[in-house]
Amino acid sequence: MNVKLWFLIHKWTSLVCTLFLLMLCITGLPLIFHHELEHLLEDEVAAPAMPADTPMASLDALSQSALAARPGEVIRFMFWDEEDHPHQTFVSLAPAQDAKAEDARTLVLDSRTGDLLDEPGPPGGFLYIMFKLHVDLFAGLPGMLFLGFMGLLFVVAIISGVVLYAPFMRKLDFGTVRRERSSRLKWLDLHNLLGVVTLVWALVVGLTGAINTLSPIVVGLWQQGQLAAMTADYAGRPAPEQIGSVQQALDTASANAEGMHLSLIAWPGSQFSSPHHYGVFFRGDTPLTSRLLQPVLVDASAGHALEPEALPWYVQTLLLSQPLHFGDYGGMPLKIIWALLDIVTIVVLISGLYLWLGRRTSAARRVEEINNGGQEAQP
Incomplete structure (x- = not known):
């Protein structure tokens, strides 16, 4: 040439x-x-000071507290960020599991008492505008x-x-x-x-940025590929009318993810689970593994876990590229x-x-x- x-x-x-x-x-x-x-521009709510040995509330109690705060809605996700928001549990609710993202709201609960700490309004402000652009x-x-x-x-x-x-x-x-x-x-x-x-x-920022724009497609491929294969035995079954304890699901999943930290729980029927399972996601504790996730699917009715599988390479590539794009490793x-x-x-x-x-x-x-x-x- x-x-x-x-x-x-x-x-x-x-x-x-x-x-x-x-x-x-x-x-x-x-x-x-x-x-x-975020710390500088936004009014952040901190969990009240309590003795260090104060036990965490049951996830079932936290779920009931969230549902009581927004009656008629369903929980989609429950997630944590102990590094920046210690002793806080974030709960995403929406009118239905398949509701649009803009219809969802996130509650902030005290992880030890279940008390409602904050109910942020619709996203907005300077950082939100910069992010969306x-x-x-x-x-x-x-x-x-x-x-x-x-x-x-x-x-x-x-x-x-x-x-x-x-x-x-x-x-x-x-x-x-x-x-x-x-x-x-x-x-x-x-x-x-x-x-x-x-x-x-x-080159790094350009490539990781292009990869990050494919995140909805990557999630769709994972749903239609690995997730569908793992839950193939449940295909055609009606979704359970009543789901079991989320705390029991966490306890079951934790036995399959020793040495890892809880990151997110997806409710049955949400984007990161099947209609029949809780999706419990764990992360490691090193700079690299803390960016990767290990999902464990737990039957929402029977309570047993499916054999865990590592996320496919294309999902791991996406997870690693997101923080690298913004220099969020060091x-x-x-x-x-x-x-x-x-x-x-x-x-x-x-x-x-x-x-x-x-x-x-x-x-x-x-x-x-x-x-x-x-x-x-x-x-």
């Missing part, structure tokens, strides 16, 4: 995705520090897939830029910025240099590095637009000069 073709690939992939990538970089910057900004442009799945396509174009633009930069640098020392020449040439050198400096980071130092690289990428994108617009302006000026010269030469 010759240099001219690589130039055209780089030019058009960059032009198509630049404005959207610029938006993603700007909205992604505050999301890198979303935990810290970054994830789906407020357009749902079509918006997610569109941004995923922009991410793939960004990856192609990076690869083609590297191919073009290699022969270009044969004539110059690496990192050369010709400040004594024209402003446009200086920005061209700076654009190329910064693009190479952020190369690996941009604490504040990695977040700061991610933010600095994000800012540098913004400079690369803006300089690319400047170079393209400057090139078009220069070409238009030359055409105008030629036309004017031709008119003056006429008698």
Whole structure:
């Protein structure tokens, strides 16, 4: 493939995705520090202080407390975040298991007493707007897939830029910025240099971002694949009219996940379980395994657990890519590095637009000069 073709690939992939990538970089910057900004901007409710040996309430008692707070609704999920919200249980309820996401509400309960600590209203605020713009442009799945396509174009633009930069640098020392020449040439050198400096980071963020946009499709594949295979013996059976104890389901599942920590419980009929099972999800305690989940399905009527299976590779890839996309593996130092690289990428994108617009302006000026010269030469 010759240099001219690589130039055209780089030019058009960059032009198509630049404005959207610029938006993603700007909205992604505050999301890198979303935990810290949540503490700063939002009114958080903390569980009251109690003796350290205060026992946890039964999950059945917590379920009853949640249902009493929102009568006529059903529980979809119960989840925990002990690192940022100790002694708090989050319960997601909706009018029905298949209700739209916007119809669901989340209650915050004290894990030890079952008392209602908070009932947040519909999502909103600065971080919510940044998140929705970054994830789906407020357009749902079509918006997610569109941004995923922009991410793939960004990856192609990076690869083609590297191919073009290699022969270009044969004539110059690496990192050369010709400040004594024209402003446009200086920005061209700076654009190329910064693009190479952020190369690996941009590829990682671009690829993980594209993977993250496939999350609804990945969940659907898991439901139709592994989940359907694990629950094949229940196919065709009517859903149970009464489900058993969620605490008993947790106790049964815990025996199949020793050394792991509880992360989420999905009620029968919800997105992450079957109509006949509780889906109990555990996570590890290392920086890597804490991002991965191990599901255990427990029969909601009989109370026995199905043989656990590790999640398929495509689900694990999604789980690992989500925190990597925002630099959420190494604490504040990695977040700061991610933010600095994000800012540098913004400079690369803006300089690319400047170079393209400057090139078009220069070409238009030359055409105008030629036309004017031709008119003056006429008698």
